[in-house]
Amino acid sequence: MKREIKPQNKGSKQLFTNPILERLSRTHISIPLIIFFTYSSGLLYWNVTHTSLSLGLSVVMFILGLLAFTWIEYLVHRYLFHMETYTQFRAKMQYTMHGVHHEYPKDKERLAMPPLLSITVSTILLFLFRLVLGDLVFSFLPGFLVGYALYLAIHYMVHAYQPPKNFLKYLWINHSIHHYKEGVGVYGVSSPLWDYIYGTMNNGKSNVAKEPLTTH
Numbered sequence: 001m002k003r004e005i006k007p008q009n010k011g012s013k014q015l016f017t018n019p020i021l022e023r024l025s026r027t028h029i030s031i032p033l034i035i036f037f038t039y040s041s042g043l044l045y046w047n048v049t050h051t052s053l054s055l056g057l058s059v060v061m062f063i064l065g066l067l068a069f070t071w072i073e074y075l076v077h078r079y080l081f082h083m084e085t086y087t088q089f090r091a092k093m094q095y096t097m098h099g100v101h102h103e104y105p106k107d108k109e110r111l112a113m114p115p116l117l118s119i120t121v122s123t124i125l126l127f128l129f130r131l132v133l134g135d136l137v138f139s140f141l142p143g144f145l146v147g148y149a150l151y152l153a154i155h156y157m158v159h160a161y162q163p164p165k166n167f168l169k170y171l172w173i174n175h176s177i178h179h180y181k182e183g184v185g186v187y188g189v190s191s192p193l194w195d196y197i198y199g200t201m202n203n204g205k206s207n208v209a210k211e212p213l214t215t216h
Contacts, residue, residue, distance in 0.1 A: 012107045013100050024116060026109035029156045032118045036149040039122050040142035047138035058139040065143025072144075073151055074194035077187040105179055111159055112152045151190040158189070 016022040047058055081098035085091035101110055113121070122145060129137040129144075154171060163172035171189070178186040185200040186192070195201035 010106060012109070013104050015096055015100060024114050027112055027114045028109070029112050029152065031115050032112045032152055033149050035115060035118045036122070036145045036152075039119075040145045040149075043126075043138050043142045043145075047135075047142075051135040051138055053135060053139060057136075061133075061136050061139035062143035062146075065140040065145075066147040067143075068140075069144045069147030069151070070188070070191045071194055073147075073190060074188050074198070077189070078198075078200070082187075102179060105159055108156070108160060111156045147190070154190050 014022060015025055044058075047053060053061075077098075081094070083090060083094050085094050101107070104110070122141075125144065126137065126141055129141055133140055155175075158172050158175045163169040170192070174186045174192055174195075175189055185202065186195055187200060188195045192201055
C-alpha cells in the first residue's frame with residue numbers, strides 16, 4: 001500500500017478541512033526556534049539557580065543531550081516518518097506526518113513542528129526525563145532541545161537556500177539524496193553520524209540526486 005510520491009517543485013497541500021487545524025499544522029520557522037531556545041534558556045537558568053550541579057557536569061550533560069537528540073532524530077525519521085504503510089490508517093498517518101513534506105519539499109510552512117506541538121512535546125520530555133535523570137534534566141534537556149532547534153534550522157536552510165561553498169554543503173547533498181531517491185537511507189538531517197553507524201549512509205548514493213531542494 002506504499003504510495004508513490006513525486007516531489008513537486010512548488011505549491012502546498014491542504015491536510016485538514018477544518019481551517020483551524022490546517023492553520024495549526026503550519027508555522028514560520030522562527031516561532032519554534034524561539035520556543036526551543038527560550039525553553040532551553042529557562043531550564044539552564046533553573047539549573048544554575050536551583051540545583052547543586054557543577055559547571056563541568058552541566059556541560060557534559062548538555063553535550064550528551066545534544067548527541068542524544070541526533071540519535072532520536074535518526075530513529076524517528078527512519079522508523080516513524082518512513083514507517084511501513086501496509087494499512088490505510090498507517091498510510092494516512094505517514095503521509096500527514098511526513099509524506100506531505102516529501103511531496104511538497106519547498107513548502108516553507110511545513111518544515112518545522114507547529115508551536116503548540118513544540119511546547120507540548122518539550123513539557124512532556126521535561127517530565128519524562130525528570131523521572132529518570134532527576135536534576136540532571138535541567139542541563140540534559142536544554143542540550144536536547146538545542147539539538148532540536150539546530151535540526152529545524154538546518155532542515156529549513158537546506159530546503160530554502162542554495163548550499164554553501166564549504167564542508168556544510170554535504171548536508172544539502174545528503175538530504176537531496178534522501179528526498180529524490182525515494183527516501184531510502186540518509187536519514188540524518190543535522191548529522192550523518194548515525195547513518196554511518198547504522199549503515200544507511202550509502203543507500204541511494206550510487207546515483208546523483210536529480211533535483212536540488214533549494215529555491216532561487
